Amino acid sequence: MADLDKNNTAETLDVVNPYDQTYVGSVPTVTWDKIDEYLETAQQLFKDRKQWLPAFKRISILKKAAVLISQRADELALLIASEGGKPLVDARVEVARAIDGVELCAKEISALTGKQIPMDLTEAGAGRIAFTSKEPIGVVVAVSAFNHPLNLIVHQVAPAIAAGCPVLVKPARDTPLSCQVFVDIMHEAGLPPQWCRFITCETSTCERMITDPRVAFFSFIGSAKIGWMLRSKLAPGTRCALEHGGVAPVIIEESADIAAMMPSLLKGGFYHSGQVCVSVQRIFAPRDKAEAIAKMLAAGAEKLVVGNAIDETTECGPLIRPKEVDRVEEWVNEAVAAGATLVTGGKRLGDTTYAPTVLLEPPVDAKVSKMEVFGPVICVYGYDDIDQAIAQANSLDYAFQASVFTKNLDVAMKAIQELDATAVMVNDHTAFRVDWMPFAGRKHSGYNTGGIAYTMHDMSQDKMAVIKL
Structure with missing residues (x-):
């Protein structure tokens, strides 16, 4: 690793092909000061409802991102194979799934709806009408695994964007390049950079980010040992989804x-x-x-x-x-x-x-x-x-x-x-x-349910209005 900045303790993370350990690329790591800045910006975005991205803009951004990914499909497949060791034939399938996943997020925005709640089921509720609506849950932090370095990122980040949440994403240290390209594509598609930040950092810094009280939702894909440990340290009020392994x-x-x-x-x-x-x-x-x-x-x-x-x-x-x-x-x-x-x-x-x-x-x-x-x-x-x-x-x-x-x-x-x-x-x-199917572990294998629509639901929250006539 080499120093990135004389006035900054951040370093460059080199990425190698896991087969022959040859150099593939590098990404800069960031220190807590930068992450703290990202979190504060993300929280302020969420607090200021005037800055929320309306549904039609989120749909447009996601649809454009899907097109951009398809235009770079061969490049992304080679990148997945190079940094993650997944054979090209399977890496191409992963890219196709990533495109479908982003398009599915755009489609599922129309399903983020509330419902009418009947109120006159008893005399106490009579004379009122009530309904619910969906709101974003808040700042999302996503920490991902190496084995599907593009599609896992899509499953964690694209639903956050679709639900209207600012998101910070930290990929696996072995496979950050696919994630970096995906975040760049989202920005190119029109998503303001402050809504989606790419992060690589040291383990202790990552844990500090995850457990910060400004985080509303934590999405984790990785080992059960690490996932349950991090869940035990979350700030009060932080919701989470954990996807661990199985012994199928x-x-x-x-x-x-x-x-x-x-x-x-x-x-x-x-x-x-x-x-x-x-x-x-x-x-x-x-x-x-x-x-x-x-x-x-x-x-x-x-x-x-x-x-x-x-x-x-x-x-x-x-x-x-x-x-x-x-x-x-x-x-x-x-x-x-x-x-x-x-x-x-x-x-x-x-x-x-x-x-x-x-x-x-x-x-x-x-x-x-x-x-x-x-x-x-x-x-x-x-x-x-x-x-x-x-x-x-x-x-x-x-x-x-x-x-x-x-x-x-x-x-x-x-x-x-x-x-x-x-x-x-x-x-x-x-x-x-x-x-689009639910994907989840039981017992030690995970917590909450993955899958595009299910993740968007987790990253949203209901608000009810009760109107007395």
Whole structure:
């Protein structure tokens, strides 16, 4: 890092390609004095209703931003691959989703409406009419993760803009460049800069920003350990949404078409090298089929091309940091030493890559069985009774998305009813998502609900008028 200004302790944050550690770009960090200025400006914007942006202006800005993103789609996809290690084929999908998300925010503004409240249900309320309207909640601070460096920012920042909230956004230190471009695009689209600020800063400074009493809403995507810690320190009155990881379970039932499900399971488990909060991690299969399913997964995993995400042929990129390869290697070795069968993988391919790995019957108390791997590892377990499989799937403190593969409607409904998850996919992998659906974790996996419309609702507040006739 190099000094940015002799009179300022801020520094430059260098960004590297996680595959070969080559330089990609840099962004300036800011100190508390600058963040304090941003917060004060944002609070004054919110307090002065004459400065609020009317809905038609917010719609116009968001629509123009979507066009600008589409015009820079190739550049953004390469940037995502370069700084985040997501293969180009998947990075292009992320950019397309980001465009859709911004357009959806513009559309959802028309749904930020109140309703009439009946008052004459009792004599006490008679002679009055009442209705509600929506107002922005106030200053939003968004802190994001590395694994979807553009689309996560869209899901946190664009709803704030749509709801009429000033927003300060701090991306992951590994992947700030996509966020910086997105904020620049919003400004180019006509959003006054003071309404959306891009920030990179030191951890202690970030915590000070998050816990500042001027913050009305805190949006966080990251680890459960950090998210719950920050929530415990929020100023009184600050609302929040936390999105953490899961240890996603898949139940395969006797009637399922095993060959047909393989591409879905491989994509769900090894997409972005497993660095997805709802990545397929635990597969429960009938005991007499578990080994065969593990071998079929292994055969598919062995064909995946691991390499630099900016190469067109790459299907699995690097892990975000070399120390994450160390951690995944340690967890897999622990499971194998405790009795798991290594069906394929189980080795590092370099300082920054790990082979797509399939484990059969790791112990239930192994880290790979009870914690989010966030790496290219799928575990397969045999079960004798589907109730046992559901109980094991539900046994952890984490609950996010789950899935079941079956041709039996009764089994599908049983899984939907009994799996502890916010979404149960039938005949699809656990990582399926479209940007307008609710997306949330239960228990340790999160707090409140993501998804464009749901986030806009969280960043708005109701006001009721009661008029005595």
